[in-house]
């Protein structure tokens with residue numbers, strides 16, 4: 137069995153509908169979903185529309201961490217996201233109906249899975265820098281910790297994340313379905 141935290145983001149089209157569709161498609165794999173947050177583009181200063189972000193805790197009976205990368209790609213494809221050429225270094229992130237990142241995976245032994253492939257790096261290599269990942273994650277795992285970076289609550293109180301947390305807006309009027 138593996139468990140994972142996935143980060144969901146949308147800044148194109150009906151953003152809330154895209155998040156709801158992704159959560160619904162996770163179906164039996166969904167354990168719990170965070171609240172929804174309106175977030176300014178990261179990195180700060182990118183000239184793209186604001187995002188809605190959320191995080192989900194999910195579970196699969198198989199033993200393959202790559203399952204979650206495949207699921208992330210499937211959810212993005214179902215939302216109509218087409219992948220263009222690799223983004224040149226420093227270029228802005230294109231607006232997208234749905235972006236799904238695999239933040240962390242735990243194996244059957246409950247230990248974090250570490251992966252160092254460019255196509256699949258675990259934990260996600262930029263998660264510790266991103267208030268839009270860490271804040272929703274805390275909703276679903278209040279004692280979350282990132283291997284190599286410590287407690288998520290500590291990251292949230294330390295720059296560069298601390299300054300960005302103040303710019304996230306909870307959107308409690310936009311609930312996501314939680315797992316059974």
Ligand SMILES: Nc1ncnc2c1ncn2[C@@H]1O[C@H](COP(=O)(O)OP(=O)(O)OP(=O)(O)O)[C@@H](O)[C@H]1O
Nearest residue numbers: 229235236237238239254255256257258259260262
């Ligand atoms: N933990 C991970 N979760 C999702 N994708 C990953 C992960 N590790 C590596 N990747 C790879 O990152 C590449 C870029 O993914 P994507 O196009 O979603 O990037 P992005 O959303 O524009 O930016 P960022 O990677 O900073 O979130 C993909 O080819 C994917 O295989």
Ligand SMILES: Nc1nc2c(c(=O)[nH]1)N=C(CO)CN2
Nearest residue numbers: 145175176177178187229268
């Ligand atoms: N606020 C915010 N910024 C981003 C996001 C996102 O989901 N939310 N996703 C990105 C690419 O993964 C890049 N920047």
